[in-house]
Amino acid sequence: MTTYYSKDHEWISIEGGTATIGITAYAQEQLGDVVYVELPDAGKALSQGDEAAVVESVKAASEVYAPIDGEVTEANDVLADEPAKVNEDPEGAAWFIKMTVGNEGQLADLMDEAAYKAYIETL
Secondary structure: OEEEEOOOOEEEEEEOOEEEEEEOHHHHHHHOOEEEEEOOOOOOEEOOOOEEEEEEEOOOEEEEEOOOOEEEEEEOOHHHHOOOHHHHOOOOOOOOEEEEOOOHHHHHHOEOHHHHHHHHHOO
16 A cells, blocks of 8 residues: 655555545644535546545635546445544545546655655654
C-alpha cells in the first residue's frame, strides 16, 4: 500500500487498483470540529480536481477534491452519522471514499509523506 498527498491536503492510499481517499491530519486541524460530511454516491465518475466531497466544521465548509481520475466504488457512510470521526482518525478509519484508479500516471503529480511534511512546513 502506497500513500500520496495533494497540495489540497487530501491523502490517497493505493492498494491494487483501488484508491482510498480522505483528508490529512493537517486539514482536519485547520477545520476544527467536523459537524457534517457529504459524500458522493457509488458510481460517480470523478476527474482529477473535481469536487469529491464536502466537509463542514464549526469554523468553515471545505471541498475535498479528487486527486486522480476514477469512479467512486464506496463512500464511508459512517461519516454521515458520525462526522466527528474525522477529528479522531482523519488518515485512517475516517476515510471518505474509495474509487478506481483511472489514470495511474496522475499519481506522479502527488507528494510522498516526506514531501508533504516539507510542504506544510511552508504554510
